[in-house]
Amino acid sequence: MHTLRINASVAYDVVIGHGLLAEAGDRLKALLPPCRAAVVSDSNVWPLYGKRVIGSLKSAGFDPIHFTVEAGEASKSMRTLAALLEFLAGERITRSDVLVALGGGVVGDLTGFAAACYLRGVRFIQLPTTVLAIVDSSVGGKTAVNLAAGKNLAGAFHQPSLVIADLDAFATLPRDVAADGMVEALKAGVLRDEALFDRLARNVSPTLSEEDAARCVAIKAEFVAEDEFDRGVRQQLNLGHTLGHAVERLSGFALPHGHAVAIGMALAARGAFARGLTDAETPLRIEAALKNLRLPVSSPYSAQELYEAALTDKKRSGGQVTLVLPRRIGKCELAPLPLEQFSDFIRAALEVRL
Ligand code: GLY
Secondary structure (H helix, E strand, O other): OEEEEEEOOOEEEEEEEOOOHHHHHHHHHOOOOOOEEEEEEEOOHHHHHHHHHHHHHHHOOOEEEEEEEOOOHHHOOHHHHHHHHHHHHHOOOOOOOEEEEEEOHHHHHHHHHHHHHHHHOOEEEEEEOOHHHHHHHOOOOEEEEEEOOEEEEEEEEOOOOEEEEEHHHHHHOOHHHHHHHHHHHHHHHHHHOHHHHHHHHOOOOOOOOHHHHHHHHHHHHHHHHHOOOOOOHHHHHHOOHHHHHHHHHHOOOOOOHHHHHHHHHHHHHHHHHHOOOOOOHHHHHHHHHHHHOOOOOOOOOOHHHHHHHHOOOOOEEOOEEEEEEEEEOOEEEEEEEEHHHHHHHHHHHHHOOO
């Protein structure tokens, strides 16, 4: 088992290991006195792990209730948020109580945002069950729902009080969902750890060892401690996301997030090469690692389509877009680009030969 401390404005632990969902109640009890615990989950995860978590909370003295949303990105909406807030109010959840997010990124982001706004802020914990949620979205306090105009456009920074990542949950993940999360793990390697990247790049099955999961979380913890509110270096965690979100949006959200980010990361690396920032080996290694996991690396959309879709993303600020570009595997930098240069960047990334 690994325990990592996240040094944000509110410090908290991320516990990573096996068999941890059954211990969730006892671990929560070490933090707060028994209270009501509103468990939020989705229609895929609840039937698999709901009973285990409720049982663990009950035997530790908590009084659990639960709210289940439809699995999928569509639940990360103002409508579901409103239904969840009404549920909490109807159940008379107070500031002495706790919310528990049991599931992947959608459940974590939705529950975290509900915790940030309900009664102007209540505590919540994360029980991430997907690779993506464990290595990225459950840690760092970014919570949000989507608006019609784009992803994560309404949200808040609200740190969880505890993250319990039970890697046994990987066993029930469909292959594609696991591969989706591996993109965020590879991203951690491209950002800060070449040895991690090389280990993950050899994977042809989307599995993550406890050590590598802990290393990914440790990298995320460094970014969060350095820049909790995303004003500078934390933006590097957006590697692959500007064009990834554009692809996701153009697909009408039919392409899963990680698959879209895989394309975005490959394009960022190709564009960095086209600008002379890195050598051809960088995009080639990134693409080989993604292809090993059967993830897509090329865009089905034109430069103009990508440009227009990317402009709705919140990573645009004023007349510029800030991209994250690799210098080499293990080192990236922020590159603010005026919009005309951004359009050239996309074209070059699509056309460059390696
Ligand atoms: N997922 C990007 C971040 O937490 O900043």
